Amino acid sequence: MSHKHEAAAVGGPILTRTFIACLAVFALSIAVLAWRFVVGLGPTTGMNDGYPWGIWIAFDVVTGTALACGGFSVAILCYAFNEGKYHPLIRPAVLTSALGYSLAGASVIVDLGRYWNVWKIPLIWNWNRNSVLLEVAVCIMTYVVVLWIELSPAFVEVWEKQEKYPLLCRAARRVHGWLNRYLVAILALGILLPTMHQSSLGSLMLVMTSKLHKLWHTPLLPFLFLATAVLMGYAAVIFESALADEVFDRPRETKILASMSSVMVGVLFVFLGARVIDLALRGRLGLVARLDFYSGMFLLEMALFLAAAILLLSRKRRDNPGVELISAILMMLGGSLYRFDTFLVGFLPGPGWSYFPTIPEMTVTIGFVAFEVLAYLFIVKTFPILHTGVPSHALGMAAAKPSD
């Protein structure tokens, strides 16, 4: 790589109206949670003995972590395939990943009925090695730490310049030196761990041979979940970068994103092909032809992915930021629906059971998303996350131009 890219803090006031609104929503969700911890899950949520997992698992964890896979998707391209041109996308992607995963972790704790026993999970002698959930739990816990370490250069870069606080300054420099030496090992973990737990999220449903609808139950679940994680992570990067460019009035990173899109077209077709061939080989295509509620959901998932793939197929359309954003949204919707269907819609505990999230339950989910937004705003304004969009030799000029 000939030129370096620089990231810079966006700056500007923290306490904007958006920020305060998000804070209010988050506070509301904390109040709801206080209630949940006093009375239990029954009175606060729509969950029941037929549907013991609700949106806190199906959305916050299963869908949310996939939408937070931006750090993973970009890291694969940037590091595993040595495409340095994606580098400016890494920090913002890792930031949203770190936030998304941390909040998914928080959702799990809130959802666990006997949370006071969680400290027993990391104790190796307790492990049930057959449990897919164990692997998911240990992997996600580790990955949250890995993500924050991956992001930490952005923090230490700021702190090591704080001459006013010599202690902080010195500590930051020490950490920075350490990071320069060992970050390679952490970055590799940052690709390995999501590969493992994102596929395992799909494996969670393998055991439910009789309770998961046949359109979704397949030995390919781990593979399909891994593919959607990559797709959704990538789509989230496009979405966020479009949003950040809009909100902070910055130059678009279309070129880089467009070349990422061409890679994703391949992944999209593999996903679509794998699902259809799998159903065909096992004689389940008839279920699609039934045109009932379930086949409708299935077709909707496939249509969303197919539309995204077709949009990105031609070079000309890929270079159009509007088209790219639409295809990203289609992918996020398709992937979210696929995961939601696998965990809730296609989950069939038997007659007599139904589930719909309650308002307090939804408040918690929305409150967590609001927290994500406000933490994102605070961090990009304070720390060098977003890329300035110009090679560093031109940085002097760019810095002269105010970028709120």
Place this chain on the structure above:
Amino acid sequence: MSPTRRSVLKGIASAAALAATGSPEAFAGPLPKKTSPSDAVGLLYDATRCIGCQACVVKCKEANGMPPDTGTPRGAMYDAPDDLNSKTKNIIKLYKGEDGRTSFMKAQCMHCVDPACASVCMISALYKGPRGIVAYDPGKCVGCRYCQTACPFNVPKYEWNTAFPKIVKCEMCRHLVEKGGIPACAAACPREAVIFGGLETLRADAKGRLAGEPKRYFPKVYGETDGGGTQVLYLSAAGIPFEKLGLPDLGNESGPALSENLSHAVYQGFIAPIALYAVLGFAVYRSWRSQGLGKGGEE
């Protein structure tokens, strides 16, 4: 599913696992089929003998210190659970067909030979204990409720209305069995509709009844092989298939047979993840170098 189809499928699954992890371990053979210990115990419920007196429901609650599940239809109070729930480990239901025929049905944990609940539980709060009884240890349970979603019979129940909940399910009165006793339901039944005994003896008994009175029974012992086999066996009246009684058609394989085989294939010896980590480490190092990162602090 034809055998060829199955093998094609296995191939796809292995290929996918291989693609996901890059491991030839994905082609390792399947785990041996699980069996219950030779001293396994079980229950045999013969629906044709049950008169629906609910004595077993009452005695189960008594033996396990369970509270009544009260309802007050027409103002009077009844201990009237409408299904298995956090206050009810055992229940008698009634099936009524279109033709007006009825049958009683006892529901409780099936004590699966290869239990999904125990397979999925992170730190074995549910586990296959002595004599094949599937037992619960609240000291380890984190309340994730995976056991509930995984159980093909919807057996484990959760205490939804408390801040400090537990999972509740039949443990075949293991506190009594340990001391040489028998489960309260089997002790209570005045008609011997449910009997307790060694698993092999019960299997033979059930088959004997089928052979002895073929006109009386639906021609199958449920639980012999269903879902990998269960330690609670069922006989149903002629003309009333088990699905009508709420016992699903699971095929002969357990759920864990699929999930454990697949993850065993991928994660065996943790070789695949370590190999993948090594490859990734190398690739990242190469990019790190060529992209001029990590030097001079410019990330």
